[in-house]
Amino acid sequence: AQRVTQPEKLLSVFKGAPVELKCNYSYSGSPELFWYVQYSRQRLQLLLRHISRESIKGFTADLNKGETSFHLKKPFAQEEDSAMYYCARRIQGAQKLVFGQGTRLTINP
Amino acid sequence: EAGVAQSPRYKIIEKRQSVAFWCNPISGHATLYWYQQILGQGPKLLIQFQNNGVVDDSQLPKDRFSAERLKGVDSTLKIQPAKLEDSAVYLCASSLGTGGWEQYFGPGTRLTVT
Numbered sequence: 001a002q003r004v005t006q007p008e009k010l011l012s013v014f015k016g017a018p019v020e021l022k023c024n025y026s027y028s029g030s031p032e033l034f035w036y037v038q039y040s041r042q043r044l045q046l047l048l049r050h051i052s053r054e055s056i057k058g059f060t061a062d063l064n065k066g067e068t069s070f071h072l073k074k075p076f077a078q079e080e081d082s083a084m085y086y087c088a089r090r091i092q093g094a095q096k097l098v099f100g101q102g103t104r105l106t107i108n109p
Numbered sequence: 110e111a112g113v114a115q116s117p118r119y120k121i122i123e124k125r126q127s128v129a130f131w132c133n134p135i136s137g138h139a140t141l142y143w144y145q146q147i148l149g150q151g152p153k154l155l156i157q158f159q160n161n162g163v164v165d166d167s168q169l170p171k172d173r174f175s176a177e178r179l180k181g182v183d184s185t186l187k188i189q190p191a192k193l194e195d196s197a198v199y200l201c202a203s204s205l206g207t208g209g210w211e212q213y214f215g216p217g218t219r220l221t222v223t
Contacts, residue, residue, distance in 0.1 A: 004151075009149075043112070043113075043214045043215065043216055043217075044152070044200065044214040045213075045214065046211050046212070086151050086152075088151070094164075094165060095140060095157060095164070095165075095204070095210075096142070096154045096157055096165055097152075097154065097212065098154075099151030099152050099153070100151050101149065101150055101151050102150075102151050
């Protein structure tokens with residue numbers, strides 16, 4: 001099965017501190033991976049995808065095939081980063097996404 | 110542009126009753142998805158439509174769940190009869206097509222089965 005694992009359900013850091021949200025996936029060919037975010041009272045929305053290799057809102061994520069990981073990182077956390085974060089992968093040959101359990105990130109002032 | 114619309118936003122029913130959810134995707138989006146998100150878990154795909162045809166319903170409990178997308182636009186998801194374990198948020202999403210297009214999510218319908 002093509003699984004996505006987010007080992008931390010909760011993560012709390014102080015404003016200005018670095019943030020790393022972990023995501024591991026079960027190896028299967030060439031994965032296509034994403035990070036989705038859900039802010040309080042807002043819809044689930046795409047944050048970034050690995051093929052774009054972009055930085056969104058200061059967040060970056062690098063695909064590490066050796067470690068089968070796609071961790072989300074930000075060097076200096078801001079209070080507005082508090083949200084629920086989901087790692088997801090697209091199933092090969094299909095359009096559907098498989099999501100991890102999610103990590104609730106809280107940024108303390 | 111207007112986003113994905115869903116109704117109702119909240120629904121409380123007793124077990125063994127039936128319920129239906131409605132979704133209106135973004136105009137022009139050919140692909141529509143229904144996800145189930147149980148508390149504490151990530152969304153799980155129930156069914157995917159491409160226009161009005163079903164692409165994937167492998168995780169849809171077909172003995173009690175049904176979905177349709179008549180005319181390839183709006184969609185309805187029905188549960189009959191509901192069980193306690195169906196309590197969840199039901200998310201609808203749409204994308205322009207298959208093959209890497211971004212999925213846009215609706216606000217979800219929170220179902221509580223008592």
